[in-house]
Amino acid sequence: MNSNPMYMEYVDDDEPPPVRRRGWRILGWVAVGLSVALVGSSLGVYGYYRKLNGNIARENINYGPRPEKLNDAMNILLLGSDTRTGANAKYGRGMQNDPPRSDTMILLHLSPGGEQAIGISFPRDLMVPIPSCKSRDGQVVPASSIAMINESFTRGGAPCTVKTIENLTNIRIDHFLQVDFVGFKNITTAVGGVEICLPKDVNDPQSRLRLSKGRHIVKGETALAYVRTRKALGNGSDIDRIKRQQQFMASLANKAMSAGVLSNPVKLNALLSAATKSLTTDEDLDLQAMTKIARGMQGLTAGKLRFVTVPWTQYPPDPNRVALRQPDADQFFAAIRNDTGIPQKKRTAPKISPSRIRVRVYNASGIDGQARRVADQLEAQGYQVVGVGTLTTRRTTRILYGPGAGREALALAEAVPDADGQPVARANGTAGIVDLVVGPDWTALKPRQTGIPRQQDEVRGTDDVCKT
Secondary structure, X not given: OOOOOOEEEEOOXXXXXXXXXXXXXXXXXXXXXXXXXXXXXXXXXXXHHHHHHHHOEEEOOOOOOOOOOOOOOEEEEEEEOOOOOHHHHHHOOXXXXXXXXOOEEEEEEEOHHHOOXXXXXXXXXXXXXXXXXXXXXXXXXXXXXXXXXXXXHHHHHHHHHHHHHHHHHOOOOOEEEEEOHHHHHHHHHHOOOEEEXXXXXXXXXXXXXXXXXXXXXXXXXXXXXXXXXXXXXXXOOHHHHHHHHHHHHHHHHHHHHHXXXXXXXXXXXXXXXXXXXXXXXXXXXXXXXXXXXXXXXXXXXXXXXXXXXXOEEEEOOEEEEEEEOOOHHHHHHHHHHOOOOOOOOOOOOXXXXXXXXXXXXEEOOOOOOHHHHHHHHHHHOOOEEEEEEEOOOOOOEEEEEOOOOHHHHHHHHOOOOOEOOOOEEOOOOOOOOEEEEEOOOOOOOOOOOOOOOOOOOOEEOOOOOOOO
């Protein structure tokens, strides 16, 4: 078994071009898709959420000591339940009375302002301490010094898994989302199918997946069969299947966010109706909480969505199990916990993505070509440069703004340490445009904070499914 952390992503290295902004373990991917749909859309989504709120089951996760919440980032635990009750019975005949398990555990970390979104997979075979929890019938289940992490869900459902992961990472989990088999099928159908790419022909009698090599759009039962397949693809390991499912989830998120699903009321209603009928959440994830998430994630695009697996290595007593690889795991959890790269103190400047700030650059330094050089620096950090020009030489660098661009001007000022004073409203300025007047005192644009460090083999939201 390869001991490298399976860090995979589905996001192009370059930022997307400046444009207007217009969800067994497979089930966690549905929850990610739903989460992306909810946080990536306009606030109009929440009209649907209010209408469909009655479909959602809820559980309380607020008991016992919990980690401190350190910043405005949001951490949502995504769980897939393999319950065989109700319409799920056909996926495990004779198992209807067995306690449900969760083989999908993903911690979705959302930085303020949509600057970064990262889904962190916890392998079901990960050996960890499990704290004392309450079972579904209210009985206390004693703690275990070491057990597979998915045992936490069997013992006490989502509240026990939340407690286990919080104790393991010291990361405060704000909410959880849990879905089942039927929810997965319905969501892939509601978005119109998800693109996958097979490296070879597959005829798997266990999952009932029968597809030829190459690209396919799958939904419903076929999508379910694809993500359930294990031995027919890859090396048959749990880690390998996680990578494939991360690629599937990235493709699902990209489809939901780029194919008009969120801006189409009919498609959106179908997606949310399908999702909420098979969804369980915590009691605090109400309309107000969802609205807060949406407002904080307006800058999120598929290009900023990453999927990774916790740093792992073989578990010495059993090569079929894995353990956290230290000190890498603790360092990674610290980066998530502190939302590395995002200031933790309250700022006067609003949190606006550079891609949403339109800037016009004027050279008032007396140095030939300075406006173009500064414009290049701004574009490299994702700002929309809408023009360059020249003014008579001024003594200092200034930021001016037209009607409706005051918040954007304040945000730009955070990246311009040489700016003289606060941004100033320009009476004859262009609506929605920030003017950066570069004086002879200009030194450089403040380096953009890079956020949580990239990891090996990340899966990104805009990757080509046939080039991974």
